[in-house]
Amino acid sequence: MGIRQCQNLQTLIIDASYCGLYVSSFRYLMSLAEQCQVLKFNLSHNAFFNEEPELIDKLICEDLQKLELDLSDIYIDAECFKSICNAFAKYSNLKSFDLQLKNSNIDDSCLQHFNVFFSYCTKLDFIALDLSQNRIGEKGAQDFGLALAKCINVTKIKIQFDFNEITDLGVKSIGLAIKDISNLKYLELNFENIRLTLNGECNFLFFSKEK
Numbered sequence: 001m002g003i004r005q006c007q008n009l010q011t012l013i014i015d016a017s018y019c020g021l022y023v024s025s026f027r028y029l030m031s032l033a034e035q036c037q038v039l040k041f042n043l044s045h046n047a048f049f050n051e052e053p054e055l056i057d058k059l060i061c062e063d064l065q066k067l068e069l070d071l072s073d074i075y076i077d078a079e080c081f082k083s084i085c086n087a088f089a090k091y092s093n094l095k096s097f098d099l100q101l102k103n104s105n106i107d108d109s110c111l112q113h114f115n116v117f118f119s120y121c122t123k124l125d126f127i128a129l130d131l132s133q134n135r136i137g138e139k140g141a142q143d144f145g146l147a148l149a150k151c152i153n154v155t156k157i158k159i160q161f162d163f164n165e166i167t168d169l170g171v172k173s174i175g176l177a178i179k180d181i182s183n184l185k186y187l188e189l190n191f192e193n194i195r196l197t198l199n200g201e202c203n204f205l206f207f208s209k210e211k
Contacts, residue, residue: 011038017070021046033061040068044100047074064091072102072130078109085113089120097121098128102160106131108140114147124151128158132190136161141170145177155185162192171196 012033021043033039039061061067067088076084088094118124127148136144141161148157157178171191178187 007035010036012036013040015042017042017044017046019046033064035063036061037063038066039064042070044070044072044074061091063093065093066096067091067094068098070100071104072100074104076101076104076106076110078107078113081106081110082113085117088117092120093123094121095123096126097124098126100130101134102130103133106134106136106140108135108137108143111136111140111147112143114144115150118147118150122150122153124154126156127151127154130160131164132160132162132192134164136164136166136170138165138167138170138173141166142173145173145175147177148174149177149180152181153183154181155183157181157184157186158188160190161194162190164194166191167195 009032014029014032016029029041033041071084088097151157171194174189178184
């Protein structure tokens with residue numbers, strides 16, 4: 001009943017942060033979103049994702065074109081993150097993607113799973129990711145770079161890597177990916193409190209013409 005009766009609903013925005021949600025509550029939110037084209041959920045500061053990591057994989061939004069999901073300050077392990085990315089890979093019509101994962105325990109073992117998502121969502125035009133205050137190092141940055149390189153149609157990218165463990169080699173991996181995205185018009189990268197020298201490998205991101 002309630003919102004489910006709105007058969008023509010195309011945009012759904014719900015802020016359920018700090019709500020102490022249970023798995024059953026998330027199932028209900030998912031059922032409301034099945035016919036939407038635009039979905040914005042703020043689920044930050046809850047703690048139920050690792051109870052059933054496959055749960056988000058059941059979210060069915062075949063027509064979804066714009067997704068904004070805030071999972072900040074939620075403990076997410078690698079298996080849970082894999083389920084999340086596998087779920088996103090089903091949204092083949094997705095054009096705009098904004099995922100907030102600030103302080104969510106994201107490490108190198110998580111970022112390889114972006115590869116599946118970006119491989120299937122080839123219509124993506126806009127990508128925004130907040131990966132700040134996590135435990136991402138060189139291997140994670142390299143895996144992320146390989147995944148990002150698949151987003152050949154993207155025109156706008158905003159990514160926050162601040163307060164992670166990336167150094168010059170990781171930044172170079174990201175630069176290698178970005179240089180091949182020929183349609184890119186807008187790029188915003190945040191490397192605050194990252195150990196960069198601008199004398200070593202990360203010079204590549206800003207100056208190199210290497211092919």
